[in-house]
Amino acid sequence: MLIPNHKIKEGVNYVNDMSHILPLTIEKPIPQKLARFWGWAFPNADLNAVYIAYGYRIYTNQSQITEDLVFHEREHVRQQREVGMWGDRIWLFFYLISKRIRYQVELQAYQDQCLYLGRTGYLSLEVVQEIAKLMSSSMYQARWERKPMVSYKQAYEDLQNVVSG
Numbered sequence: 799m800l801i802p803n804h805k806i807k808e809g810v811n812y813v814n815d816m817s818h819i820l821p822l823t824i825e826k827p828i829p830q831k832l833a834r835f836w837g838w839a840f841p842n843a844d845l846n847a848v849y850i851a852y853g854y855r856i857y858t859n860q861s862q863i864t865e866d867l868v869f870h871e872r873e874h875v876r877q878q879r880e881v882g883m884w885g886d887r888i889w890l891f892f893y894l895i896s897k898r899i900r901y902q903v904e905l906q907a908y909q910d911q912c913l914y915l916g917r918t919g920y921l922s923l924e925v926v927q928e929i930a931k932l933m934s935s936s937m938y939q940a941r942w943e944r945k946p947m948v949s950y951k952q953a954y955e956d957l958q959n960v961v962s963g
């Protein structure tokens with residue numbers, strides 16, 4: 799899941815057809831059931847801005863998606879497929895109940911996004927800081943959790959390791 803960030807997507811290409819990247823479908827708007835569920839579990843997530851990867855689809859209320867976000871969401875799809883049978887449901891279940899797992903899968907997705915941004919020349923220290931800010935924001939905090947998914951410092955360190963490694 800990701801909320802687009804203007805600093806991150808500045809200059810990055812918008813795509814309507816992602817078939818050259820992976821056969822994924824973008825579905826708009828987010829189905830009511832999923833939107834209601836997501837809004838309940840993550841009360842601070844802005845449903846007008848989020849992208850939710852589930853099964854082979856990316857659900858969003860946005861009219862467009864940028865290529866770096868495709869790389870982020872594609873990683874979530876890959877994670878779900880890797881689980882195998884009922885992978886999307888099982889993935890979502892653990893995404894919800896475990897802050898640690900949620901952080902791991904998001905870190906992987908942001909890493910993929912960063913690698914894409916690096917390849918296309920849009921990765922900077924500022925971008926890494928923005929992503930660390932997003933990851934430590936309340937948008938990834940489930941309603942029954944007292945603290946955000948990760949601290950800014952931890953997210954920043956982990957992202958830096960990838961970006962420099």
Ligand SMILES: [Zn+2]
Binds near residue numbers: 800903907
């Ligand atoms: Zn994500």
